Amino acid sequence: MTLLAVHDLAVARGGLRTVEGVSFTLAAGQALILRGPNGIGKTTLLRTVAGLQPPIAGRIDMPEDTVAYAAHADGLKGALTVAENLRFWSRVFGGGDLAPALAAMDLVALADRPAAALSAGQKRRLGLARLLVARRPLWVLDEPTVSLDAASVARFADMVRAHLAAGGAALIATHIDLGLEARVLDLTPFKAKAVRAARPAGFNEAFA
Amino acid sequence: MTLLAVHDLAVARGGLRTVEGVSFTLAAGQALILRGPNGIGKTTLLRTVAGLQPPIAGRIDMPEDTVAYAAHADGLKGALTVAENLRFWSRVFGGGDLAPALAAMDLVALADRPAAALSAGQKRRLGLARLLVARRPLWVLDEPTVSLDAASVARFADMVRAHLAAGGAALIATHIDLGLEARVLDLTPFKAKAVRAARPAGFNEAFA
Amino acid sequence: MSIWEYANPVKFMRTSGAVLPWVVAGAAVCTVTGLAWGFLTPEDYRQGSTVKIVFLHVPAAMMAINVWVMMLVASLIWLIRRHHVSALAAKAAAPVGAVMTVIGLVTGAVWGQPMWGTWWEWDPRLTSFLILLLFYLGYIALWSAVEDPDSAADLTSVLCLVGSVFALLSRYAVLFWNQGLHQGASLSVQSGERMSAVYRYPLYLTMLGFGLLFLSLLLVRTRTEIRRRRLAALQAREMRA
Amino acid sequence: MIALLRRDLSLAVRAGGGFGLGVAFFLILCALVPFGVGPETSALQPIAAGILWLGALLACLLSLDRIFALDHEDGSLDLLATSPLPLEGAVAVKAVAHWITTGLPLIVAAPLFGILLHLPGAAIPSLLVSLLLGTPALSMLGAFGAAVTVGLRRGGLLLSLLVLPLYIPTLIFGTEMIRRGQDGGDTATPLLFLAGITAGVLALVPFAAAAALRVNLR
Amino acid sequence: MIALLRRDLSLAVRAGGGFGLGVAFFLILCALVPFGVGPETSALQPIAAGILWLGALLACLLSLDRIFALDHEDGSLDLLATSPLPLEGAVAVKAVAHWITTGLPLIVAAPLFGILLHLPGAAIPSLLVSLLLGTPALSMLGAFGAAVTVGLRRGGLLLSLLVLPLYIPTLIFGTEMIRRGQDGGDTATPLLFLAGITAGVLALVPFAAAAALRVNLR
Numbered sequence A, B: 001m002t003l004l005a006v007h008d009l010a011v012a013r014g015g016l017r018t019v020e021g022v023s024f025t026l027a028a029g030q031a032l033i034l035r036g037p038n039g040i041g042k043t044t045l046l047r048t049v050a051g052l053q054p055p056i057a058g059r060i061d062m063p064e065d066t067v068a069y070a071a072h073a074d075g076l077k078g079a080l081t082v083a084e085n086l087r088f089w090s091r092v093f094g095g096g097d098l099a100p101a102l103a104a105m106d107l108v109a110l111a112d113r114p115a116a117a118l119s120a121g122q123k124r125r126l127g128l129a130r131l132l133v134a135r136r137p138l139w140v141l142d143e144p145t146v147s148l149d150a151a152s153v154a155r156f157a158d159m160v161r162a163h164l165a166a167g168g169a170a171l172i173a174t175h176i177d178l179g180l181e182a183r184v185l186d187l188t189p190f191k192a193k194a195v196r197a198a199r200p201a202g203f204n205e206a207f208a
Numbered sequence C: 001m002s003i004w005e006y007a008n009p010v011k012f013m014r015t016s017g018a019v020l021p022w023v024v025a026g027a028a029v030c031t032v033t034g035l036a037w038g039f040l041t042p043e044d045y046r047q048g049s050t051v052k053i054v055f056l057h058v059p060a061a062m063m064a065i066n067v068w069v070m071m072l073v074a075s076l077i078w079l080i081r082r083h084h085v086s087a088l089a090a091k092a093a094a095p096v097g098a099v100m101t102v103i104g105l106v107t108g109a110v111w112g113q114p115m116w117g118t119w120w121e122w123d124p125r126l127t128s129f130l131i132l133l134l135f136y137l138g139y140i141a142l143w144s145a146v147e148d149p150d151s152a153a154d155l156t157s158v159l160c161l162v163g164s165v166f167a168l169l170s171r172y173a174v175l176f177w178n179q180g181l182h183q184g185a186s187l188s189v190q191s192g193e194r195m196s197a198v199y200r201y202p203l204y205l206t207m208l209g210f211g212l213l214f215l216s217l218l219l220v221r222t223r224t225e226i227r228r229r230r231l232a233a234l235q236a237r238e239m240r241a
Numbered sequence D, E: 001m002i003a004l005l006r007r008d009l010s011l012a013v014r015a016g017g018g019f020g021l022g023v024a025f026f027l028i029l030c031a032l033v034p035f036g037v038g039p040e041t042s043a044l045q046p047i048a049a050g051i052l053w054l055g056a057l058l059a060c061l062l063s064l065d066r067i068f069a070l071d072h073e074d075g076s077l078d079l080l081a082t083s084p085l086p087l088e089g090a091v092a093v094k095a096v097a098h099w100i101t102t103g104l105p106l107i108v109a110a111p112l113f114g115i116l117l118h119l120p121g122a123a124i125p126s127l128l129v130s131l132l133l134g135t136p137a138l139s140m141l142g143a144f145g146a147a148v149t150v151g152l153r154r155g156g157l158l159l160s161l162l163v164l165p166l167y168i169p170t171l172i173f174g175t176e177m178i179r180r181g182q183d184g185g186d187t188a189t190p191l192l193f194l195a196g197i198t199a200g201v202l203a204l205v206p207f208a209a210a211a212a213l214r215v216n217l218r
């Protein structure tokens, strides 16, 4: 079953195209790793897939309510405890139990700690645990392993593998090796030609 | 020449000791890499060395105005351009030219771009370029390579090597391998015993 | 050819460049002759020479309101059809409208001093005008605060819609709050009996002049905005390359 | 939606007495006014109704500015936008949470401050009713302003510039109602206007606010 | 220090008309007051001096809340604290930048707003002098409040709560001076007090603010 099909997609940031002509499909059980140098447009592409900004050209086909997005910021409230943060997202997404999610990211011991009192890596682990309670088939992850130590990276890889085995899919932008057996898409060849600005179809050269 | 000498240091975060009994020295030309699992207390230790919080026990010996600190946040103003951001820090630290710093982090082409329009990795590169204009002998870096692509990590390693060769020193907390030939200090054995709360000497057991 | 073709920036630049000199000339002729004619009118038996302020005051006050209406229409066009020129025209119009409002307020104040013995009175007409100025200021401030031009256009358009509703509401609320001493619309239906023809015709002429003045300012400023957008795009493109 | 409401309320409570702060600000303002205008009853009584409403307005405004800004900074807003919750609903819920933490305590405390400012007892009922009808519109309009300015640095002052003019009709009808209550006049007309404005605002503004949020997330 | 001042000023200007916003807010406030208290000269004249000072206070307050918060969020404050700049100097510079962007435009615009509120012409000089002497203290005290609340979420209201009581003496002497100017009385005494307060505040508060900042960075 195809969860995500991207056809000839072009995305823009700040009024200028970043990448264009990107096509790929993701079926259930598959993961795709996006690579590319800083500033090529990975974040922009992921935000477009997550529906936070419109594509400039091309099509994105997927069923509704498919995506769980995790970005650089984790969306945590420092005043709430780890468990409360997780419970909130679980309720919003009409989602699952906390216990397995806490266990998967080794947060059980920290469950009653306010999120403000977590270290950088612990915060990130909580942000990833949110994916498990969101119960969405497609994970769209932007540099998920930032600040994680080696053991946590391995734990994260296990989590992704289990998600894929359960029929999910994942689209991951990263600079480091995650130890996942997944296809890799390097965005470098899709860099937008400098001459083509991002503008609606039918627009004249004289403008932007 | 010894730039930094740490004797039997204990640091605390949120009223609880994180690591204790840490001792090391850094001479000019040396780098020390701090490792340890998430939440062990690397960030806390670095902030203490940088003088942002007082140590709970032990001593930190170093000359005045030695440290240039770079943390998770880069201290950039989105409304200012890359060059303006850098120039500001250069003025504040009474420091050096912009051109070599921009060149070292491959920011020349971006010099007139507002910092808000940079990607995650580009921002981080600007944050690191700041170290060069600060002209301080001791760099204290907290996960400096987050969001950097492989080429930028190599460039950063070159920059550290040049700094060491010029008589500087560096104290770096990181989870990934930087390709630097430096001593590594794993903080795991120094983890504070759970029973000892952080309190000033002479404090009564009944308190704190 | 549909009228929307003119929303194409190139076509707009060409057409507006062609008509601009004529509009400017018309504005100059109407404003100057209207004001000169108005200045030469006889003194009013009650208000003395101060009545001549009317030739600045009324056209400015009228334009202040009309400019806002024009911005509302342009905002709607942007929101519905997404023509960049209309968004930029709304942006270009706002400062002109704000200045017209200020002219109306200042001339009114200068007039109020001899007439009512005070520079400022919280009369509903004047108060509504002050509120209109506030809406203009908010709109301009929002344009200058948002970096991305398309987002700025979207946000200011939404603000213009909501603001229009509340500007109208405020007008009624203010009437409810205080019945004032400002004259009613003396150029409306029973205009004949309330303002003599000596004043009326030069007034019509200055009103036309101010309308044309606004149009020429609008064209010039919109052309500037388009060029600024193009400049920014070219710069960004160069940077990226 | 209930989850969001509960989270926002518990955040307000934990972040150091969310309920109390608005009232405390109101109190300080009411305490400052006599310093500004002089302590005589004759000076205070005629302006009491106006000061109470202005205080409510400003207390509202000050607590508003971060209604979406915090969620934007820590990334929650992105996540909420990709969640099954419609953004319009999220906006409405946040306005409700703001009203509960700021508007409601104000209403409860208002009679007390009325006494501080020598408001006659006869005006207290219309004070309460006018606040009860008017403050929800303040919260909702404030949420709109916050949605428009989210992500802009220096939002605070810009927000006030955008929002305060929108508050004018509510302010006018609110104070007019108190003043009429004080003089024993007819309060039905301003009451109807107030209720009408609030109903219209509650029905329509969430859509405008959600549209603004979507633009700002882009 | 000059570098910091220049940066703060250019940030204020780029973030969308830093200079104008405070004045615009002041204008709105002056426009709202008559809606609250009624349009008659007899109602407005006695409270004009108080309202003008309260407006200056609030415009100051609203623009204050992010004076350190922004620098804290993006990490600049940590870096400034480790820089050769003494933190006391940084605090003072930030207060000066705030005064230039908020206090100064207010002073320039104040006579106009005095006219709106029917302040008699005789009171205009004392209005100007009192603002000129008083507003620097407002900025400096505000910087202290901002330093104490930096890093707290929901700082806005808490900040007002802390800072407004500190503003009371300035407010009292400021309005008293205008009132005496209006009645042709002796303005020397309140003037001296105002100047004294401001001098004291400028000399001492930077140290308290820097100490508060150090604690909050810890």
Ligand code: HEM
Residues within 6 Å of the ligand: C054, C057, C058, C061, C062, C104, C105, C106, C107, C108, C109, C111, C112, C113, C115, C125, C126, C127, C129, C130, C182, C183, C184, C185, C186, C187
């Ligand atoms: C700051 C003060 C004032 C403001 C903001 C103001 C505003 C306005 C506005 C908006 C109009 C346009 C009405 C329309 O076209 O429908 C107008 C018209 C007029 N105003 Fe004023 N006004 C002010 C003061 C005065 C004063 C002091 C006088 C004289 C006593 C005055 C006399 C008139 C007259 C004669 C008209 C023309 C009537 C009409 O065409 O409606 N205004 N004013």
Ligand SMILES: Nc1ncnc2c1ncn2[C@@H]1O[C@H](COP(=O)(O)OP(=O)(O)OP(=O)(O)O)[C@@H](O)[C@H]1O
Residues within 6 Å of the ligand: A116, A117, A118, A119, A120, A121, A122, A147, B013, B014, B015, B018, B036, B037, B038, B039, B040, B041, B042, B043, B044, B045
């Ligand atoms: N405000 C706080 N209150 C209480 N405890 C805290 C607070 N902030 C952090 N901690 C705890 O202090 C410990 C040390 O945190 P620190 O940030 O120094 O870890 P770290 O080694 O940098 O971890 P990471 O690799 O994840 O960045 C952690 O266990 C963390 O949970």
Ligand SMILES: Nc1ncnc2c1ncn2[C@@H]1O[C@H](COP(=O)(O)OP(=O)(O)OP(=O)(O)O)[C@@H](O)[C@H]1O
Residues within 6 Å of the ligand: A013, A014, A015, A018, A036, A037, A038, A039, A040, A041, A042, A043, A044, A045, B116, B117, B118, B119, B120, B121, B122, B147
């Ligand atoms: N607000 C903006 N205005 C203009 N250009 C921007 C803006 N934000 C980002 N950009 C540019 O858009 C391009 C794509 O940025 P994006 O964040 O998608 O890159 P990325 O691939 O995620 O990089 P990184 O690996 O560093 O995170 C970059 O060149 C960046 O400089």
Ligand SMILES: [Mg+2]
Residues within 6 Å of the ligand: A042, A043, A044, A142, B119, B120, B121
């Ligand atoms: Mg990125």
Ligand SMILES: [Mg+2]
Residues within 6 Å of the ligand: A119, A120, A121, B042, B043, B044, B142
């Ligand atoms: Mg850390």
